[in-house]
Amino acid sequence: MKKISIIGVPMDLGQNRRGVDMGPSAIRYAGLEKRLKSLDLEVIDTGDIEISRDHGQIKKETNLKNLNEVIVTNDNLNNKVSEVISEGSFPLVLGGDHSIAIGTLAGAAKHYDNLGVIWYDAHGDLNTADTSPSGNIHGMPLAVSLGLGHEDLVNIGGYAPKIKPENIVIIGARSLDKGERELIKEKGIKVYTMHEVDKLGMSTVIKETLDYLSKKTEGVHLSLDLDGLDPEDCPGVGTPVMGGLSYRESHLAMEMLSDSGLITSAEFVEVNPILDEKNKTAEAAVGLIASLFGEKLL
Template identity: 70%
Template sequence: MNKLNISIVGVPMDLGQNRRGVDMGPSAIRYAGAIERLKALGHTVNDKGDIVIGRKEISKNTKLRNLEEVVEGNTKLANEVKEILAEGDYPLVLGGDHSIAIGTIAGLADKYKNLGVIWYDAHADLNTEETSPSGNIHGMPLAVSLGLGHTDLVKIRSYTPKLKPENVVIIGARSVDPGERELIKEKGIKVFSMHEIDKLGMTKVMEQTIEYFQKREVDGVHLSLDLDGIDPIYTPGVGTPVPGGITYRESHLAMEMLYSSNLITSAEFVEVNPILDEKNKTADVAVALMGSLFGESLL
């Protein structure tokens, strides 16, 4: 097993949507034993603490909720991720709502010029200001990373796009807005919806995902894991739960296969909301999946 130098950064951001509490996600994940679990696997862990997220009472942009604050927080995160990579460490980001992926990917793209992304999520997060039914930026980070959306978001760290659509694989999708559906078809983004997971099985889905990135010769693969990708019977503490999701065991299998593939070069776990949770159950699932992603096995 490869021993990694992992740098953890928390992003207590709940401004990309309108349900409070997900800002406590990084603390909940730490409380569930993330650092101890990774150290027990032999990895060196440097917890760099939490990024300070600014807050104002009223958003200036009703079409894009809390735009200024989301841009500021993601700019800080992008800079932090860039520094982690410069130190030679493995970035592990704890959210926070999924809008933080804008900053994570912006920081990664400084190093990885042909970055691949696995978007493990019930949602495609491909909305823009024009297509979003809510104005919540946590439904836009993948679009932003592809260079689509408000200028202030796509130009974080000055360059755009950060990703190519052919270097994205979405796993677990089951709630996709009409505008997102059109964009997926237009850009040819690879999606394994719950239909494909049910039909093929998680083993085949992950084999095809791994083979897909190997053929594309990406120079890094980032895992962006939203806890609402998993069925809410296992992860009740998320802001936008969608029934009929990936099971707990399927998710462990996916993480185990990603570990064995040696493809993943960075990761983030997002959308843990302790206020909506049951005895920190969702954070416990996040930490258990981290264990599998970083080499934990039964024997």
């Protein structure tokens, strides 16, 4: 029986809009544990990572908001994810804003020589302090995991980089800053924008993604930002972008990832109940998680 460990990270410090700290609770309330147990899975809810509220002095002048707090929280998450993997369990992390991916990837990548990453998101999250228009760290976790950015973020877990650019696939991108576009081209990161998804179809996108990653990675981490989906399906997110992935094609993606057997860790982030409609976004998250773990109609 597959063992899954749920890890909540009620973090709202990587961005400006309050409410995303209630995301893990909203996903739990939408029936996550019951849904997973119905699939004959062993499910352990480990509770929430304590969120640092340390307002100590930042070592260097920086425009990064809540830097110390984000560092401490992600280091705690890194330790928890690594512990869960060491126990033979699948870490399922619930956010919280997307800055928590820094800790998730730090904890997961130390267990694999070449960790692949599927970044299912409207955004690239490839900014650094030099390129970020906002200074919000939730727009930086993929860059940080590549070893780019503030040294204290980059070195969470005691090593860097966590991942290689050739082991990343971004799916659903439709909002990229200038610095991110330049970095994608410089590093040769594989990206399926909405143009490619529409042109090829989700089935082809996922098949190509799996072919691309399976040849050179040991495990694959799925980082799914609910703003990757269209706001019509997931209104409860802090940075909605029109023209996104549909709930239906996202289900197909999760089912194909499930069938592949390649996903070794996952996180679902940026659910903000304050901005949501009757917990619609959290319920969508639970549906996608269930598909990732093998739920099928027949």
